[in-house]
Amino acid sequence: xxxxxxxxxxxxxxxxxxxxxxxxxxxxxxxxxxxxxxxxxxxxxxxxxxxxxxxxxxxxxxxxxxxxxxxxxxxxxxxxxxxxxxxxxxxxxxxxxxxxxxxxxxxxxxxxxxxxxxxxxxxxxxxxxxxxxxxxxxxxxxxxxxxxxxxxxxxxxxxxxxxxxxxxxxxxxxxxxxxxxxxxxxxxxxxxxxxxxxxxxxxxxxxxxxxxxxxxxxxxxxxxxxxxxxxxxxxxxxxxxxxxxxxxxxxxxxxxxxxxxxxxxxxxxxxxxxxxxxxxxxxxxxxxxxxxxxxxxxxxxxxxxxxxxxxxxxxxxxxxx
Amino acid sequence: xxxxxxxxxxxxxxxxxxxxxxxxxxxxxxxxxxxxxxxxxxxxxxxxxxxxxxxxxxxxxxxxxxxxxxxxxxxxxxxxxxxxxxxxxxxxxxxxxxxxxxxxxxxxxxxxxxxxxxxxxxxxxxxxxxxxxxxxxxxxxxxxxxxxxxxxxxxxx
Numbered sequence: 001x002x003x004x005x006x007x008x009x010x011x012x013x014x015x016x017x018x019x020x021x022x023x024x025x026x027x028x029x030x031x032x033x034x035x036x037x038x039x040x041x042x043x044x045x046x047x048x049x050x051x052x053x054x055x056x057x058x059x060x061x062x063x064x065x066x067x068x069x070x071x072x073x074x075x076x077x078x079x080x081x082x083x084x085x086x087x088x089x090x091x092x093x094x095x096x097x098x099x100x101x102x103x104x105x106x107x108x109x110x111x112x113x114x115x116x117x118x119x120x121x122x123x124x125x126x127x128x129x130x131x132x133x134x135x136x137x138x139x140x141x142x143x144x145x146x147x148x149x150x151x152x153x154x155x156x157x158x159x160x161x162x163x164x165x166x167x168x169x170x171x172x173x174x175x176x177x178x179x180x181x182x183x184x185x186x187x188x189x190x191x192x193x194x195x196x197x198x199x200x201x202x203x204x205x206x207x208x209x210x211x212x213x214x215x216x217x218x219x220x221x222x223x224x225x226x227x228x229x230x231x232x233x234x235x236x237x238x239x240x241x242x243x244x245x246x247x248x249x250x251x252x253x254x255x256x257x258x259x260x261x262x263x264x265x266x267x268x269x270x271x272x273x274x275x276x277x278x279x280x281x282x283x284x285x286x287x288x289x290x291x292x293x294x295x296x297x298x299x300x301x302x303x304x305x306x307x308x309x310x311x312x313x314x315x316x317x318x319x320x321x
Numbered sequence: 322x323x324x325x326x327x328x329x330x331x332x333x334x335x336x337x338x339x340x341x342x343x344x345x346x347x348x349x350x351x352x353x354x355x356x357x358x359x360x361x362x363x364x365x366x367x368x369x370x371x372x373x374x375x376x377x378x379x380x381x382x383x384x385x386x387x388x389x390x391x392x393x394x395x396x397x398x399x400x401x402x403x404x405x406x407x408x409x410x411x412x413x414x415x416x417x418x419x420x421x422x423x424x425x426x427x428x429x430x431x432x433x434x435x436x437x438x439x440x441x442x443x444x445x446x447x448x449x450x451x452x453x454x455x456x457x458x459x460x461x462x463x464x465x466x467x468x469x470x471x472x473x474x475x476x477x478x
Contacts, residue, residue, distance in 0.1 A: 264429060268476050271436075275469050282462050290451055297447050304440055311433045318430070 005056045014087035015099040016066035019122040022154035039065035040313045041306040043266040044273045076302035078111035083167045090121040093138040117147045125153040132214035149207040166202040436472045
């Protein structure tokens with residue numbers, strides 16, 4: 001395998017309102033949003049790491065909208081994945097874990113059986129000691145086993161960059177094992193050096209269900225938040241309501257113009273992704289060209305449906321001005 | 322017999338006289354006719370000359386008028402061309418205005434729609450890339466890249 005650029009495709013899946021977009025935005029350095037804006041279709045974010053003058057790692061993050069009423073589940077979301085974050089809400093674990101089981105896990109194992117999957121509990125900043133036991137029981141009950149569990153907070157940025165770093169590190173270790181090429185030897189180590197972390201730092205993120213209890217869990221999470229001196233909201237967090245009809249978004253305290261702005265930005269962004277897909281094809285080695293064309297075609301077909309969904313959503317938003 | 326001869330002489334003399342008289346008449350008539358012809362000729366020539374003079378006069382006037390008309394025609398032609406251009410500009414401007422009013426606030430949606438149609442074409446022809454020779458493959462990919470760049474710029478604008 002000729003390596004100068006390593007692409008990793010990671011997708012975030014889960015119910016609406018659990019913070020997938022916030023996780024991504026926090027990771028790429030955007031502000032934590034002040035209000036909830038539903039994601040329409042898929043938004044793609046990218047982060048690049050330059051390991052050496054010969055190597056680049058590009059993490060392509062597909063943030064898939066969770067509102068099923070205007071985000072039909074497309075099987076293409078689950079294909080050709082290197083990694084997946086199954087995201088649930090630590091503040092509402094039962095419902096959001098159920099959703100993962102019912103909607104996402106089967107599709108994932110069918111379409112990307114070799115995908116490295118992580119169970120990500122978001123909103124750790126809202127976790128209270130008295131809820132820790134219920135949380136652990138819920139996770140055990142739904143038996144989403146075999147996936148490393150990580151708790152994060154998009155709001156306080158807790159464990160966010162570390163979780164993504166773990167994905168990259170594990171992926172690099174995988175390809176190091178699979179491909180015995182000299183160029184790839186030590187690449188995972190080089191990555192750790194570039195982000196100034198050790199393997200232990202990253203493995204420490206993972207929650208071991210067998211060893212942990214409610215007290216240990218709370219202690220594991222809380223000190224990091226306190227250390228960062230981040231003020232957690234003291235006022236009551238208003239429950240989010242599922243929006244079934246985009247034209248009535250205002251009734252759900254969601255600004256229509258912001259949704260539209262978001263969609264347009266995502267549209268522009270996804271255009272850039274197509275640019276990159278084409279650019280990568282130009283650089284693809286001849287022996288894997290056919291394979292790359294097929295893979296690219298799947299992504300392009302997915303993006304085409306995504307563009308259509310975005311346009312339909314904008315027209316729907318405009319129709320009832 | 323002498324009487325007959327004398328009579329014949331007299332007849333002959335008479336006839337000669339008659340002939341002479343007729344000749345004179347003829348001559349005289351001829352003269353008259355010639356004179357008349359000459360006069361007529363002169364009249365006709367005079368008429369012709371006068372007609373020619375008039376014709377020349379008219380021709381000259383007509384030429385002047387023709388020149389004037391030509392000048393006017395040129396002026397009209399130029400004026401028409403200018404007005405036609407002004408009219409076309411006005412029509413195009415009105416059409417543009419109507420179109421702009423119709424698409425006001427929807428420019429980006431229209432661009433998105435155009436892009437989606439273009440993108441469908443790209444995808445429909447994507448499989449064919451596998452059959453292209455390396456040079457053609459590269460050219461085709463560059464074409465696709467250029468198309469994407471154009472749309473990116475337009476949407477960013």
